[in-house]
Amino acid sequence: MRHWVLITGCSTGIGRALVPLCRAAGWGVVATARKPGDLANLPPGEDLRVLPLDVTDPASIAAAAGACVDLSLKALVNNAGYAQVGPLELLRPEELRAQFETNVIGLHAVTHAFLPLLRREPGARILQVASILGRMSAPLAGPYNASKHAVVALAETLRLEVGREVAVVVVEPGAVQSEFRATLARVWGDLPERARGTRYEAIISGYLAHRNHQAGRHGLTSEACARRLLKALNAEHPPRRLVIGRDAFWAGFAKALLPAAWWEGLLRRVYRLG
């Protein structure tokens, strides 16, 4: 009997890369995206179901859960997410709210809807895609840091509550090459104008180029990252934490080891905060 995995946010990036890898490994895949047209070029097959799913839309989540009741759903990958960045003193409350709606409330709503289906399968697992920024905070990424810290907290709580029936894996990638940074620049809207005349003006104007450069230099490809997720999907004993990428590993190591003042000084220098 085929086991199925449902993945959110399959239009691009890590989610998209995971679809063919899972199929090649024998999984049936429920590939979901806000706009199912984004998935039109996935090769059809009995091992693929394409569904619309916007994690901020309760009706769309309920419809997707209803469309999966006939499947042996053994895994859920809560991958959908984006980054709202910007200095906190320029951040509008509605931007923070929107960040949480997708990355936190959306992730919880999907988990909540699919847990009853997962519970039916022995060895079921949920992969909650957080970030290494769920364990540490980078300057200028306050909303994203906060949302991913919340994802880690929810995942660790869920593991305590249901972990003996459904394994919960916290996925903590460092930089990954995907649409992530292009979306980030779209979502920040008029931030460059808001920053004009403030101490952030020059930092913001160089922020994207710097992040793109870092991701190009140190970031894994989406496929390399997805391969690590697949390993956790197939593992007999899934790991509690999946730290992905050398940058994530070393950043975690340095933060744990360095005195807080040194760590903060390092981040201020890297982000040119003086």
Ligand SMILES: NC(=O)c1ccc[n+]([C@@H]2O[C@H](COP(=O)([O-])OP(=O)(O)OC[C@H]3O[C@@H](n4cnc5c(N)ncnc54)[C@H](OP(=O)(O)O)[C@@H]3O)[C@@H](O)[C@H]2O)c1
């Ligand atoms: N790339 C990195 O450096 C990095 C590092 C650490 C963690 N992560 C995490 O990895 C996950 C995947 O990101 P990625 O790098 O693959 O970026 P990506 O290429 O931008 O993919 C993000 C996916 O999330 C989807 N999405 C956004 N809002 C959604 C919503 N309301 N409902 C359903 N889907 C939604 C996007 O769909 P649309 O195309 O419709 O917008 C897209 O399919 C995210 O949770 C991200 O926070 C990424």
